[in-house]
Amino acid sequence: MLKIINRWQLWGILCLFSLIALGFSESNEKSTVQKDLESSALNFGGSHNILYVVVSPEGKKTGHLTSSKYLKEIPNSVSVRNFIENTVTGKLEGGSQIVELYQPSSGTYSLNILGLETGPFNIGISGFSEKGVPTEFVKLSGKIVKNAKHNMKVQFDPKTGIAKVLGNGSIHINTKKIGR
Numbered sequence: 784m785l786k787i788i789n790r791w792q793l794w795g796i797l798c799l800f801s802l803i804a805l806g807f808s809e810s811n812e813k814s815t816v817q818k819d820l821e822s823s824a825l826n827f828g829g830s831h832n833i834l835y836v837v838v839s840p841e842g843k844k845t846g847h848l849t850s851s852k853y854l855k856e857i858p859n860s861v862s863v864r865n866f867i868e869n870t871v872t873g874k875l876e877g878g879s880q881i882v883e884l885y886q887p888s889s890g891t892y893s894l895n896i897l898g899l900e901t902g903p904f905n906i907g908i909s910g911f912s913e914k915g916v917p918t919e920f921v922k923l924s925g926k927i928v929k930n931a932k933h934n935m936k937v938q939f940d941p942k943t944g945i946a947k948v949l950g951n952g953s954i955h956i957n958t959k960k961i962g963r
Contacts, residue, residue: 823941824911825887831866831878832900833927840890846882850899859885891949892937898927908937912944921948 829835836846836854843856853862866878894906906923927933936949 822886822911822915823913823944824915825884825892825937825939825941825946826907826909826911827882827894828907829880829896830904830906831876831880832898832902833880833904833906834864834897834899835880835882835906836895837882837884838893838895839884840888840892845884846895847880857884857887859887887939887941889939889941892939894935894937896927896933896935898929898931898933900927901929902926908946908948910939910944910946913942916944918944918946921946923948 827835827837834847834849836844836848837857837860838844839857843858844854845857845860846862847853847864850864853864855862860883862880862882864878864880867876868874869876896906898904904925904927908921908923910918912918923935938947938949939945
């Protein structure tokens with residue numbers, strides 16, 4: 784039997800992971816999460832058939848190297864992978880990876896992508912300004928080959944929260960901007 788969760792349940796789970804990773808507290812003082820919601824952020828979300836690592840302008844990394852091994856070198860960052868498991872076969876049949884950077888520095892970030900399976904893939908990129916205002920969501924979609932490695936660059940300005948894809952690197956992708 785396939786365990787199915789809807790996107791709102793998934794969003795709730797991811798928010799919970801983020802709260803735990805940031806040290807959520809129930810005190811009357813503003814928590815780290817509340818302070819971060821009032822500041823800049825850069826978010827990446829990718830489909831189940833890829834792994835990726837985000838590299839900061841300072842050369843620090845956050846993301847998954849394998850399905851179970853990840854890096855968390857960028858300060859105030861988190862990387863989460865989740866899956867939908869077929870309870871009959873035990874096979875992971877879907878899911879995603881999310882990398883969130885809170886109060887990221889200004890500059891050019893590298894996105895190192897590894898294909899886990901051949902097929903279509905998606906990556907979403909969104910930013911938040913210093914005041915916590917969401918900006919345009921960019922959806923990247925294309926085709927990836929198993930074990931292929933690709934790199935692309937994303938420029939981020941924390942003041943405005945705008946994330947700009949500088950190039951598609953070595954992979955052909957379609958870019959679609961979705962306004963907020």
